[in-house]
Amino acid sequence: MSFLFFAFIFNFSHASFAYTLKERRSFQHSIIDYRSSLNPGYEKIRRKKTKYIIVHTSELGRKMTLKVVSNGKRLRDGRRTPGGHAHYVIARNGRTYRILDNKYVADHAGLSMWNGETDISQISIGIELVGYHYAPLTQSQYRSVGMLIDILQRIYGLDDRAVLTHSQVAYGNPNRWFRKNQRGRKRCARNFIREKAGLGPTWSYDPDVRAGRLMADPQLSKIFYGRREYYAKTDDANLITQSNTAWSIAGEDYDNQTTVYKFPGGRIYTGDQISDKIGWNRIPAKTVVLLDQEGSISLIKRDDPIKTISDSLTAWSFAGQAYNLKTTIYFLPSGRIKVGSMISDWDDLPAKTKLIVGYRGPYKLDKGRSAYQTAGFKYKDRKTIYYLPPQKLLTGDQINDFKGLPKGTLIFLPNTL
Ligand SMILES: [Zn+2]
Numbered sequence: 272m273s274f275l276f277f278a279f280i281f282n283f284s285h286a287s288f289a290y291t292l293k294e295r296r297s298f299q300h301s302i303i304d305y306r307s308s309l310n311p312g313y314e315k316i317r318r319k320k321t322k323y324i325i326v327h328t329s330e331l332g333r334k335m336t337l338k339v340v341s342n343g344k345r346l347r348d349g350r351r352t353p354g355g356h357a358h359y360v361i362a363r364n365g366r367t368y369r370i371l372d373n374k375y376v377a378d379h380a381g382l383s384m385w386n387g388e389t390d391i392s393q394i395s396i397g398i399e400l401v402g403y404h405y406a407p408l409t410q411s412q413y414r415s416v417g418m419l420i421d422i423l424q425r426i427y428g429l430d431d432r433a434v435l436t437h438s439q440v441a442y443g444n445p446n447r448w449f450r451k452n453q454r455g456r457k458r459c460a461r462n463f464i465r466e467k468a469g470l471g472p473t474w475s476y477d478p479d480v481r482a483g484r485l486m487a488d489p490q491l492s493k494i495f496y497g498r499r500e501y502y503a504k505t506d507d508a509n510l511i512t513q514s515n516t517a518w519s520i521a522g523e524d525y526d527n528q529t530t531v532y533k534f535p536g537g538r539i540y541t542g543d544q545i546s547d548k549i550g551w552n553r554i555p556a557k558t559v560v561l562l563d564q565e566g567s568i569s570l571i572k573r574d575d576p577i578k579t580i581s582d583s584l585t586a587w588s589f590a591g592q593a594y595n596l597k598t599t600i601y602f603l604p605s606g607r608i609k610v611g612s613m614i615s616d617w618d619d620l621p622a623k624t625k626l627i628v629g630y631r632g633p634y635k636l637d638k639g640r641s642a643y644q645t646a647g648f649k650y651k652d653r654k655t656i657y658y659l660p661p662q663k664l665l666t667g668d669q670i671n672d673f674k675g676l677p678k679g680t681l682i683f684l685p686n687t688l
Contacts, residue, residue, distance in 0.1 A: 305368040310354035321427040323395035357399040365411030405508030417468040436460035455488030511558040586617035633681035656683040
């Protein structure tokens with residue numbers, strides 16, 4: 272904590288961790304050059320000035336984040352963007368990727384405004400942190416982003432007030448919730464805790480809201496300009512409640528076909544279906560909202576107790592904060608079985624890893640112990656999970672011949688206490 276002491280004495284105007292030259296150099300050497308993966312269709316234009324550093328959360332795992340920022344994403348009208356959506360990507364383990372040279376404009380801020388200036392992409396650097404705006408970022412990410420910001424501040428002569436999150440600068444046109452232009456189009460990086468990145472004091476108000484250019488977003492203004500402890504809260508932040516509306520969770524993507532609403536009963540709707548089929552005021556409480564679900568909706572739809580990790584569905588998408596509990600059990604493609612407490616991060620599991628959430632076990636089947644003796648009358652239940660070595664996972668209702676289960680079969684039971 273000695274950095275705080277220094278910060279008080281010298282009143283540093285930028286990154287108060289004050290990394291040494293050696294630390295900054297070694298960090299710079301560790302940056303992975305990902306520029307060759309940039310979509311060749313992205314037109315590189317030199318940025319005329321650099322006034323801000325904008326922090327984002329990608330709402331995806333590492334693999335898909337790198338793909339989307341480099342190569343582009345699908346827009347709501349079906350067209351694709353040509354990529355170039357960040358200068359840097361920082362993975363959960365702190366590994367930092369260079370997507371685009373600092374000197375070029377990255378297309379990262381969209382419709383945005385700060386202190387009266389619009390089109391923030393033209394005057395800023397964009398850093399994408401792998402993770403969700405409703406889930407905690409890692410210590411390694413904070414260290415890397417702190418170091419990167421320190422380096423960029425020195426290059427461009429920027430103070431800590433120049434570092435903002437995308438959710439602070441984005442704004443939206445009027446919609447069903449607001450009659451005027453307003454903040455809240457993006458929720459990106461609203462969980463970014465500046466102090467953890469070594470950043471000092473910043474704006475205590477939103478200059479565009481104060482000047483009457485934009486309406487405030489109640490939730491974001493509480494997070495950024497209210498009491499500081501508010502924004503550490505990430506529990507259940509992608510669940511619909513009375514105060515956590517589709518708009519508070521998804522921002523402008525609320526009615527997008529890549530936004531998925533999973534109702535408590537298991538029914539699934541995409542954002543573009545809600546208006547006709549349900550109505551925006553009638554989404555039940557505890558509905559889970561998942562963003563950026565391109566091509567994975569059929570996987571979410573399967574209301575199977577055995578979930579499968581894919582490029583766009585991570586362990587966090589299925590388990591949320593429970594990803595690292597002992598009751599979340601992972602079956603890796605390698606054949607290994609791990610419980611959540613053995614996992615370093617939800618983004619470290621390979622695609623095709625299967626998981627079950629809220630289970631206890633394993634209970635081993637053998638001659639003296641049948642499935643019925645282990646699971647009771649629920650032995651044929653869909654929620655009773657059987658692991659058949661070397662790699663097969665089945666639910667109780669998928670098994671006909673319980674006597675033919677191989678040696679070493681394991682049973683997992685729902686953890687209903
Ligand atoms: Zn963003």
